[in-house]
Amino acid sequence: VRGCSGVSAPLLHPPWLLTADKLPYTPTLANATLGGLMTASTFVLEQPRCVFTEAQRSAVIWLVVATPTAVDTFDNSVGPGTPKRAFQGFPTSAPAYMTLNTTLLNYPCPKPPGEITVLRVGSETSCAEDERRPTCNGPLPRPGPYRVKFLALEGSKPIAETGWSDPIMLRTAQPFSSIPVMGSRRSAGMIALTSILSILFAILLAGLVALLVFWGSDVCGGSSTFSKSEPVTVRRYNTHHVQDQTAAQL
Amino acid sequence: MAKGGDSIHIFQGLLVFGNVVIGMCGIALTAECIFFVTDPHGLYPLLEATENDDIYAAAWIGIFVGFALFALSILGIAGVIKSNRTLLLVYIILMLITYAFEMASCITAATHRDFLTPNLFLKQMLERYQKSETDNNNDKWMIKGVTETWDKLMLQNQCCGVRGPSDWQEYTSAFRIMHSDADFPWPRNCCVMDAQGSPINLDGCKLGIPGYYNSNGCYDAISGPMNTHAWGVAWFGFAILCWTFCVLLGTMFYWSRIEY
Numbered sequence: 001v002r003g004c005s006g007v008s009a010p011l012l013h014p015p016w017l018l019t020a021d022k023l024p025y026t027p028t029l030a031n032a033t034l035g036g037l038m039t040a041s042t043f044v045l046e047q048p049r050c051v052f053t054e055a056q057r058s059a060v061i062w063l064v065v066a067t068p069t070a071v072d073t074f075d076n077s078v079g080p081g082t083p084k085r086a087f088q089g090f091p092t093s094a095p096a097y098m099t100l101n102t103t104l105l106n107y108p109c110p111k112p113p114g115e116i117t118v119l120r121v122g123s124e125t126s127c128a129e130d131e132r133r134p135t136c137n138g139p140l141p142r143p144g145p146y147r148v149k150f151l152a153l154e155g156s157k158p159i160a161e162t163g164w165s166d167p168i169m170l171r172t173a174q175p176f177s178s179i180p181v182m183g184s185r186r187s188a189g190m191i192a193l194t195s196i197l198s199i200l201f202a203i204l205l206a207g208l209v210a211l212l213v214f215w216g217s218d219v220c221g222g223s224s225t226f227s228k229s230e231p232v233t234v235r236r237y238n239t240h241h242v243q244d245q246t247a248a249q250l
Numbered sequence: 251m252a253k254g255g256d257s258i259h260i261f262q263g264l265l266v267f268g269n270v271v272i273g274m275c276g277i278a279l280t281a282e283c284i285f286f287v288t289d290p291h292g293l294y295p296l297l298e299a300t301e302n303d304d305i306y307a308a309a310w311i312g313i314f315v316g317f318a319l320f321a322l323s324i325l326g327i328a329g330v331i332k333s334n335r336t337l338l339l340v341y342i343i344l345m346l347i348t349y350a351f352e353m354a355s356c357i358t359a360a361t362h363r364d365f366l367t368p369n370l371f372l373k374q375m376l377e378r379y380q381k382s383e384t385d386n387n388n389d390k391w392m393i394k395g396v397t398e399t400w401d402k403l404m405l406q407n408q409c410c411g412v413r414g415p416s417d418w419q420e421y422t423s424a425f426r427i428m429h430s431d432a433d434f435p436w437p438r439n440c441c442v443m444d445a446q447g448s449p450i451n452l453d454g455c456k457l458g459i460p461g462y463y464n465s466n467g468c469y470d471a472i473s474g475p476m477n478t479h480a481w482g483v484a485w486f487g488f489a490i491l492c493w494t495f496c497v498l499l500g501t502m503f504y505w506s507r508i509e510y
Contacts, residue, residue, distance in 0.1 A: 033460060034457055034458045034459060035415055035416070035435075035457075035458020035459075035460075035463060035465055036435050036456055036457045036458030037458065039419055039431050039432070039435045040419065040431045041430070041431045041432050042431070042432050042435075044457060116457075116459060118457065120453075120456070120457060122432050123432055123456070124432075125430055125432050125433050138432075139430065139431065139432035171419055171420070173419065173420060173421055173422045173426070174420060174421050174422070175421070175422050176372075176373055176376035176377060176421045176422055176423055177373075179369050179372060179373045179376075179421065180369060181367070181369050181370050181373055182367060182369065185364055185367075186361075186364060187360075187363075187364050189360065190357075190360040190361055190363075190364060190484075193356060193357065193360050193484060193485075193488055194357050194360070194361075196488075196492075197353045197356060197357065197488065197491060198353075200491065200492070200495045201349060201350065201353060203495070203499075204346060204349065204495060204498055204499070205346070207498075207499060207502045208342060208343070208346060208502070211339075211342070211502050211505060211506060214506055
């Protein structure tokens with residue numbers, strides 16, 4: 001942090017109203033077709049392309065992530081990396097943190113069509129516990145909600161800022177034991193199959209019982225019986241009557 | 251009596267034809283059930299872990315019933331041609347026993363198919379996929395089976411989760427305990443892989459950019475083969491049993507009309 005830059009009467013103006021230009025842009029979440037737009041500990045923002053101008057060319061653009069209660073009392077002049085802005089203390093001892101610092105070179109304007117220009121907040125897991133990296137882009141500890149804005153710092157002086165975003169609420173996962181595993185939803189096909197097969201089997205059993213009773217009762221069959229397969233021969237009987245009749249006609 | 255002779259032969263012919271069809275269907279049933287039991291899609295570990303693998307038991311019964319039907323159909327043909335009462339009675343009784351077993355197989359396959367819902371597979375996947383602490387050997391075996399099967403499924407069918415990658419976000423899981431949400435919003439196998447088996451763009455996969463990760467669910471790849479399996483066993487068996495019913499009724503009628 002450098003010394004005072006020589007502006008007079010600091011008592012008349014509150015420090016956070018000092019010099020930062022308010023840009024007419026609010027950070028938004030990225031395109032909704034992204035599958036990982038919001039997970040339990042990360043979210044994806046649109047990059048602020050064509051937002052900062054040449055006036056901020058030599059500034060470092062930071063992303064500020066804060067809890068909604070810290071928005072009203074947010075002080076632009078508190079530098080990144082200090083204990084009140086360290087990621088590792090968020091949200092208990094640090095009501096907001098600053099991360100993803102870069103320069104205007106990385107947000108070229110105009111945005112090339114078809115390119116996906118996003119910022120993934122929460123992607124660095126290696127430094128999440130490392131106190132030596134207070135500007136870590138670590139995974140968010142709670143589902144939120146959170147509000148973000150971009151802040152351009154020249155040295156330690158805030159020169160431009162965007163508006164605060166709408167509150168961003170992350171996903172909360174339900175426990176898997178709550179999934180209802182409905183057991184037996186009986187389908188119509190199964191019921192039809194079971195009932196038809198049972199009826200057919202019952203008929204067959206009844207037929208078998210009738211057969212055995214029939215066999216045991218020693219009664220021969222009905223009028224038509226199937227004999228064994230000997231050839232049935234019919235002998236022609238030439239009666240006297242037939243021969244006499246034909247002789248009489250001749 | 252000539253007419254009686256003809257009707258005997260016609261009836262015998264019908265019964266022989268009926269038995270021939272039963273024999274062929276028995277062979278077909280055995281072949282079909284052997285095909286299902288060999289599990290060409292590798293989905294058996296998923297069923298084993300749900301402790302609901304009775305459609306496999308139904309297929310095993312189907313193998314033996316198919317052989318029995320073939321053997322009994324030969325016995326039936328011999329009995330009808332010889333018009334031997336004893337042979338035919340043995341045939342009828344053994345056929346009824348086989349009928350009962352096949353009925354059990356059909357009903358089991360149809361009933362247990364109804365248990366296989368998307369939620370069942372979802373809960374099991376969340377509970378067991380890449381779980382690290384195991385209770386006992388049985389648990390360890392099931393975890394290994396589920397993990398390997400899901401990895402293979404997601405890789406081969408280009409899918410993720412049961413309904414989609416959001417399954418891993420909407421619910422907690424054993425996977426989530428071991429892998430942080432920021433590094434692994436979903437398992438690595440949900441990413442589109444190159445020829446060497448590594449993701450073509452890991453950041454794109456984590457962001458969920460269409461084209462770098464698999465956004466569709468694997469439920470179709472699971473339920474398709476299982477439906478074919480269960481309905482194949484159940485309905486083909488049902489058709490065989492309907493035909494066998496007619497043949498058995500005819501045989502009983504024939505038996506009752508044979509002279510001593």
